[in-house]
Amino acid sequence: MAGAGVPVLLGVRLPEGRVPLLAGLRAATERGAVAERIATALRAGVERAWPDRAGARPPVLIAGLAVGWDAAGAELRHAAEAANAACGAPSERGWYDVRSLDVDLLLWRLREHGDLAAFVDRVIGPLLAHDRTARPPLVPTLETYLRHAGRKAETARALHLNRQTLYDRLARIASLLGSDLEDPQTVLALGVALQARRHVR
CATH class of the missing domain: 1.10.10.2840 (PucR C-terminal helix-turn-helix domain)
Structure with a gap:
């Protein structure tokens, strides 16, 4: 993430195999560009760590903008659940916007x-x-x-x-x-x- 120029707080949820992170944005308009950089960096990291998985595209989701720690927790929980719904959903970008998965999330539930x-x-x-x-x-x-x-x-x-x-x-x-x-x-x-x-x- 440092190499991608994105300041983050990073965690790892081993049971689910997920990497939740909070990214620092200078402006809300950076949301898409930062998501693209994060998705690219994470996939490059996967390929370096597991060369046999080259070309793998694990789902990368971007949640809403959090204005406090309580909101950040809720957004991360929402993104974690939406990751399940994202499997098999088409995406023209290298990442998913949680807001576009509302119907898929409802159907997944x-x-x-x-x-x-x-x-x-x-x-x-x-x-x-x-x-x-x-x-x-x-x-x-x-x-x-x-x-x-x-x-x-x-x-x-x-x-x-x-x-x-x-x-x-x-x-x-x-x-x-x-x-x-x-x-x-x-x-x-x-x-x-x-x-x-x-x-x-």
Whole structure:
């Protein structure tokens, strides 16, 4: 951390294999840049200590800004729990922002309840069954469509499809699920079910 130019208080939680730390920031706007430096330094340290794990990407989470010791403890506890929820969650950066994991954390807390698996099966079960036996798989199409907020032109570009092929796939998805992909409540349920799938495998 000193080499990364980040002043920290560092701890090690051996039972969980976690390294909690408090980083000093000069300004709240440094949050993302400091998180990037910390993630890079920690991964370099892992590779030096365990060369056989080169390329490993242990989850690095950044919590909120703490203004006192009580708040720091609560933020670290929140980050520790969110680390479990982060497993398998996509991240375009080298680290996760705890604030973007709220839904995943809620779903992770519900993972032991059969209701979560039943919810996933009820909402997207036919689609998952299709993808186990047929090609092309349709789950990636639905995920991309939802990630682009239902904008078909952007979805087609992201999937490298012509628009008619995308329309055909969306019609097939709607038919399999018996759902209207334009309905906001349906879209919400589909998005939550796709996220929940990571926690019930």
